[in-house]
Amino acid sequence: MTILFTTRLPENGFHLPDCELVIPETPYFSEEELMLRIGEADILVSTFDFTVSSALLSQGKQLRLVANFGVGFNNIDIAYCQAHHILVTNTPLPVIEPTAEHCFALMHAIAHRTAELDRRLRMPDYDGIRFGVMNNLGYSLFGKTLGIVGMGRIGQAVARRAIAAGMRIIYYNRHQLPKAIEEQYEAHYTDMDTLLREADFISLHLPYTPQVHHLIDREALSKMKPTAILINTARGAHIDEAALAEALANQQIAGAALDVYEHEPHISEALLQLDNVVMSPHIGTGTIDGRMAMCKNVEDNIRYFMQGDTAKMNLVR
Numbered sequence: 001m002t003i004l005f006t007t008r009l010p011e012n013g014f015h016l017p018d019c020e021l022v023i024p025e026t027p028y029f030s031e032e033e034l035m036l037r038i039g040e041a042d043i044l045v046s047t048f049d050f051t052v053s054s055a056l057l058s059q060g061k062q063l064r065l066v067a068n069f070g071v072g073f074n075n076i077d078i079a080y081c082q083a084h085h086i087l088v089t090n091t092p093l094p095v096i097e098p099t100a101e102h103c104f105a106l107m108h109a110i111a112h113r114t115a116e117l118d119r120r121l122r123m124p125d126y127d128g129i130r131f132g133v134m135n136n137l138g139y140s141l142f143g144k145t146l147g148i149v150g151m152g153r154i155g156q157a158v159a160r161r162a163i164a165a166g167m168r169i170i171y172y173n174r175h176q177l178p179k180a181i182e183e184q185y186e187a188h189y190t191d192m193d194t195l196l197r198e199a200d201f202i203s204l205h206l207p208y209t210p211q212v213h214h215l216i217d218r219e220a221l222s223k224m225k226p227t228a229i230l231i232n233t234a235r236g237a238h239i240d241e242a243a244l245a246e247a248l249a250n251q252q253i254a255g256a257a258l259d260v261y262e263h264e265p266h267i268s269e270a271l272l273q274l275d276n277v278v279m280s281p282h283i284g285t286g287t288i289d290g291r292m293a294m295c296k297n298v299e300d301n302i303r304y305f306m307q308g309d310t311a312k313m314n315l316v317r
Helices: 031-040 078-083 096-111 114-121 153-164 179-185 192-198 218-223 241-249 288-307
Strands: 002-005 020-022 043-047 065-069 087-089 145-149 168-172 187-189 201-204 229-232 255-258 277-279
Touching (some): 002 031, 078 087, 087 288, 096 153, 096 201, 096 288, 114 277, 145 153, 153 179, 168 192, 179 187, 218 241, 241 255
Parallel strands (some): 002 043, 145 168, 145 201, 229 255, 255 277
């Protein structure tokens, strides 16, 4: 069985006897290289930052599985796969804790102005003007309201950390969670408008679909408190970046912390000029431990596929 990788992943993360692993020596195969190779592949291992188009998939005449390295799968033409009986899997479990950790790290960084003040301390003229009892003040997390949009596995992992930080939790979801889960996280279900108006911190944890494109737009931003902080470790297109940059520049909201971007990997020049936004390059799952766990999850999906045990696969439906 031939397994083609779009992206260079740790070869020691995969132990699949009787399989030929075709892994690029550079970070990625080019689309032209993949077009030439995919005709011989039974399985394609893709990554969340690599577009698997219908044009590429149509060349995979014996392709039966796309095993995505990542929880998001909007990089894959799912409709084509379904129409051509190609199974698609993802890796939902290994990403939970690293993403929740990074979300909370970003929340702390923007609230306490860590990145901004780090930059200022490195400037040659900081001495004598940067220190002071009433200078450089940020916001505490303790006692504040955290609004979680998308209270799935990652949202709940963030809620667990928020409880430890002494925060009050409200959430918006397509469906209200069972009472037992709400009680576990001391979380209160609310509508989106109420969440926007009441939350001091708003954190996005929902999958991307066209229905939630620009969920946070000018109107949504206008409903938020002037002291509110927005965190996004989900998908960039949840936010209208032009509207966000304008709201931050006008101090309509206090700050934002972003790990994902609307036109990734391009980042809005307007955002880059602002001090009240903290940014990282889509590294929510980017820990050594997390990457190896994702490799294991991809490997498991492939093993179950080879055994014909689809019930154990993380199938995208």
